[in-house]
Amino acid sequence: MQKKNLKMLNILLIIIMISIFIYEKYPYKIYNKIKPTKFSESSHLKNENFKQQLGLYEHYRKKGKIVMLGNSITYRVNWNELLDRGDIINRGVESDITNGFLDRMEFIFNVYPKLCFIMGGVNDLRKGIDIETTTNNLLKISKLLQERKIIPIIFSVLYxxxxxxxxxxxxxxxxxxxxxLKDMCAINGIDFINLNKKLSKNGILKKEYSLDGTHLTGLGYKAWGEIMSPIIKEKLSH
Structure with a gap:
């Protein structure tokens, strides 16, 4: 009887370990009831917004101390107006994924910024891109920036x-x-800013900050800007 119980316990432990492995590697696929699209590393090239914005970025010549790298959540606001500055360059692209970020780093470098704020990952989750790939992409981006003496600052993905x-x-x-992302930043000495502390409650984006479930209202951007302003002041004072 004791041997039988021990055998059952071992089987249970194996099942738990397999479940943990699957969860860590494919959390989005487990939790999302909508089957994700098949991912390819070049899928961002099919994004018409990506093509259009890069076509424009090739002709933009303005430099700035700060660059914003991200997707539509980054793209949809005039950061200079929001923060009452004139040195912020917006390099957001609607619907972009972190592979797309990596593919357009030249348009970050040619701005010659001192700071690069990065928000990415929500579209990766939607497309079923595994979390390890997203984390590695953002680490690669951060290291490329650091090699050029640009300070990377990674924002949390919003709920x-x-x-x-x-x-x-x-x-x-x-x-x-x-x-x-938080663990990766801690290990590699990269600043990680948790926007959800202010913009979300109980793991849900606050209603007053939500435009359509995902994107932000004016109040949402105002709250985000209030988080950024002291960080910019501190980083640029060194």
Missing amino acids: VDKAYPNYKDFNMSVTFLNQK
Whole structure:
């Protein structure tokens, strides 16, 4: 009887270990009830916004101390107006993924910034890109910036609100990705800023900050800007 119980315990432990492995490697696929699209490393090249914005960035010549690298959440605001500055360059691209970020770093370098704020990962989750790939991409980006004496600052991925389909499942993946990003930043000496402390409550984007479940209202951007301003002041004072 004792041997039988021990055998059952061993089987249970094996099942738990396999479950943990699958969760860590494919958390989005477990939690999201909508089957993700098949991912390829060049999928961002099919994004019409990517093509259009890069076509414009090739002709932009303005330099700035600060550059914003991200997707539509970064793209949809005039950062200079928001923060009452004139030295911020917006390099957000609608619907972009972190592979797309890596593929357009030349348009970050040619701005010659001192700081680069980065927010990316939400579209990776939507497309079923595993968290390890997203984390590694953001680490590669940070190291490329550091090699050029540019300070990388990584923002957490924002939670979605209740208007987003399967928001509970999706936000569980956001939590897991943010923990991975936080750990990666701590190990590599990269600044990590958790926007969700102010913009979210109980793991959900606050209603007053949510435009459509994912994107931000004016109040949401104002709250984000209030987090950024003292960071910019501190970093540029050195």
